[in-house]
Amino acid sequence: MSGKYWSTLCLALGLVLGIVLAVSFDYFHVSKGNLETRESQDEIAQENRTEENLANWLYNETRVLCMVLTMPHNHESKALAVKRTWGRRCNKLIFISSQEDKELGAINVHVLEKRRHLFRKVRKAVKYVYQNLSMDYDWFLKVEDDT
Numbered sequence: 001m002s003g004k005y006w007s008t009l010c011l012a013l014g015l016v017l018g019i020v021l022a023v024s025f026d027y028f029h030v031s032k033g034n035l036e037t038r039e040s041q042d043e044i045a046q047e048n049r050t051e052e053n054l055a056n057w058l059y060n061e062t063r064v065l066c067m068v069l070t071m072p073h074n075h076e077s078k079a080l081a082v083k084r085t086w087g088r089r090c091n092k093l094i095f096i097s098s099q100e101d102k103e104l105g106a107i108n109v110h111v112l113e114k115r116r117h118l119f120r121k122v123r124k125a126v127k128y129v130y131q132n133l134s135m136d137y138d139w140f141l142k143v144e145d146d147t
Contacts, residue, residue: 063136065136066093066094068145069142071097126145
């Protein structure tokens with residue numbers, strides 16, 4: 001093959017390969033090493049919208065009180081992280097502690113922060129919820145601040 005025909009063949013192959021790659025990259029989206037089709041991305045986006053709609057519906061349909069046991073030295077760290085993240089999904093979020101904190105929403109149940117007093121703290125927390133909030137909610141979730 002002469003040089004002129006070889007150059008023309010390489011140019012034609014390069015153009016065809018470039019077009020095929022352009023179409024492929026338009027069809028496939030490459031990000032962070034993952035190869036996903038546009039259809040799967042649309043499905044994921046639709047699924048996320050559906051989950052968000054479901055979460056909003058559940059928030060309005062069921063009344064959940066989340067009771068988080070914490071201690072004063074965790075108010076600004078662990079308890080605040082709960083309040084900023086999953087705690088927003090609760091219809092009512094209260095923190096049970098041995099020290100009141102109006103900004104956080106912590107209620108003082110007047111129990112020493114010792115492991116041996118943990119049952120007493122839970123008992124007083126449940127009593128507080130029962131006496132003050134039990135008629136306003138359908139479900140009650142008791143967790144620790146490291147949940």
